[in-house]
Amino acid sequence: GTSGAFCDWTAAEEPAPNGPVSTTTRSMTVMPAWVIDKYGSNEALRFTKNAGFPVINYPNEVIVRVHSAGLNPLDVRMRDGYGSASLSMKRDPLNIKSSSEFPLILGRDVSGVIMECGLDVKYFREWDEVWAAIPPWKQGSLAEFVVLSANEVSHKPKSMSHREAAAVPYAASTAWSALVNTGGLSKDNCAKKRILILGGSGGVGTFAIQMLKAWGAHVTVTCSQNAELFVRGLGADHVVDYTAGPVEEPLGALEKFDLILDNVGGDTERWALTLLKPWCGAKFVTLVTPFLQNTDRLGIADGMMQNAATVATKALKHLVKGVHYRWGFFVPSGPVLDEIREMVDAGQIRTVVEDTFCFSQVPEAFEKMEKGHARGKTVVQISK
Ligand SMILES: NC(=O)c1ccc[n+]([C@@H]2O[C@H](COP(=O)([O-])OP(=O)(O)OC[C@H]3O[C@@H](n4cnc5c(N)ncnc54)[C@H](OP(=O)(O)O)[C@@H]3O)[C@@H](O)[C@H]2O)c1
Missing domain, CATH: 3.90.180.10 (Medium-chain alcohol dehydrogenases, catalytic domain)
Known part of the structure; x- marks a missing residue:
């Protein structure tokens, strides 16, 4: 470049x-x-x-x-x-x-x-x-x-x-949609909340860290060791290096979380939901979903049925353990960008x-x- x-x-x-x-x-x-x-x-x-x-x-x-x-x-x-x-x-x-x-x-x-x-x-x-x-x-x-x-x-x-x-716009709107619309977080309810961001060093992660810090949350982030200073510079309170070995071990030793934002996907769903506080309304919000793969593979009607079935099955499986499982999505919205602009102009979000x-x-x-x-x-x- x-x-x-x-x-x-x-x-x-x-x-x-x-x-x-x-x-x-x-x-x-x-x-x-x-x-x-x-x-x-x-x-x-x-x-x-x-x-x-x-x-x-x-x-x-x-x-x-x-x-x-x-x-x-x-x-x-x-x-x-x-x-x-x-x-x-x-x-x-x-x-x-x-x-x-x-x-x-x-x-x-x-x-x-x-x-x-x-x-x-x-x-x-x-x-x-x-x-x-x-x-x-x-x-x-x-x-x-x-x-x-x-x-x-x-x-x-x-x-x-x-x-x-x-x-x-795209990455910050996605972070906003996942945290606010899907995760139920806002500037008024984040104080004392413990949030885990899986994958904090990319586009969505960098905005999610800054929004959550502006709203007063405690933010733990996973990233490569060489991104630690970068995410700390954006406000991350605690950083876990995923290249040093399975993150579930160091993360499991920490106090449990109120919300997890997953920007990584793969096998995270196998272990990450056990890191949430049970029976407290804690949520796992993943941005890595098979939504479009399913409609590409099966067509719109069958793909949407498959999506509904997959998310319902997973949500139910985790609900009986006292935690919420959700899919997050990018949502286009001028009014959300107006809110993000205010955070930018207030010095709370930088690019x-x-x-x-x-x-x-x-x-x-x-x-x-x-x-x-x-x-x-x-x-x-x-x-x-
Ligand atoms: N559902 C939706 O509507 C929606 C919208 C936007 C984005 N997304 C998805 O969300 C994900 C993140 O998007 P993005 O724009 O932030 O991507 P990005 O800018 O490419 O960032 C991904 C970051 O994750 C890091 N990473 C890779 N593997 C990791 C791991 N195992 N643990 C922790 N960090 C890891 C990467 O750095 P290193 O490899 O150097 O560690 C990179 O910094 C993507 O999968 C994207 O497709 C979904």
């Missing part, structure tokens, strides 16, 4: 048929974007100057000029085809022009400027600086422009640059941009994501 650098995407191969890109959107029909035309490895990523320009089809929509786009592990998985069955069903035929989802634009995080507002949009005006987490069934932010519903968008924190702001790539380096940014071991977020600079 090239920290803070901008690159010239005009170096790419395709000629622009309509001349240079202007700042007014209304006359434009195409835009530069990275697209995929089929699912696959990094070779599937293609730069084009002729991606379809987003159109306002509903009066509550806005068009955002993308300054910076943030990447998430989901982008790599979607490039590979993950979620295609369920996401295709959710896709809006008015916004994805053909019956196929291709050419598909990835990128879930955006920080940019409103260029155009639908007639019903009251809360935003042209030139407002905004950020958003883009739902996975919509065209993404690895493009010069993106169309979103106004209720998915929020004014970006003034204290952050676009580059920093693009590193926040950790691990790597910045320019628009011509999107394949390199995906390669970086694929290597794993994130320490914060990866951002692509789209325009100045």
Whole structure:
């Protein structure tokens, strides 16, 4: 990555048929974007100057000029085809022009400027600086422009640059949804609560630590030994190194927890629920679920039945032992981003941009994501 650098995407191969890109959107029909035309490895990523320009089809929509786009592990998985069955069903035929989802634009995080507002949009005006987490069934932010519903968008924190702001929405909204909506935590009920975050050094973990510390919880985190100082710097009170051996042993020696946020998955469910305080309403919230795999594999109807059966069986199995088992999900929400902005502007949440790539380096940014071991977020600079 090239920290803070901008690159010239005009170096790419395709000629622009309509001349240079202007700042007014209304006359434009195409835009530069990275697209995929089929699912696959990094070779599937293609730069084009002729991606379809987003159109306002509903009066509550806005068009955002993308300054910076943030990447998430989901982008790599979607490039590979993950979620295609369920996401295709959710896709809006008015916004994805053909019956196929291709050419598909990835990128879930955006920080940019409103260029155009639908007639019903009251809360935003042209030139407002905004950020958003883009739902996975919509065209993404690895493009010069993106169309979103106004209720998915929020004014970006003034204290952050676009580059920093693009590193926040998807991971922070997911942390919020898991902790607040699914976990029942809030700034008013966290004091004295003991929280365990399995996997604290990545995108979701870094925001979860900061939110919980701002709300007064005691936070224990698992991560690699070389991430210990990093998560302590974000506020973690106690750190357990998972590379030193099975974490269930050192964690089992600690006082029990009120809530566990699982960003790791795998075999954690076998042992982690025994670390919760029984019969106290304690919850295990996992973000690593087979939800989309099931619908990809079995189709929507059977996949949803399988999901309901799996989560009900697991919830019941743990309920008889006095603890709650839940699946957490990303939820797109402008109002939640408004709350996160207040925490940012109050100095309670900062962003950790691990790597910045320019628009011509999107394949390199995906390669970086694929290597794993994130320490914060990866951002692509789209325009100045
Ligand atoms: N359900 C949803 O809607 C939803 C939404 C967002 C994210 N997620 C899922 O949540 C997970 C976390 O997302 P993210 O964006 O935070 O990912 P990320 O940025 O890639 O971070 C993952 C972090 O976990 C660390 N890690 C790996 N194995 C670990 C282990 N066994 N114990 C502790 N730490 C470990 C990694 O570093 P090291 O490998 O160096 O230790 C890395 O720092 C992903 O599986 C993602 O798919 C789900």
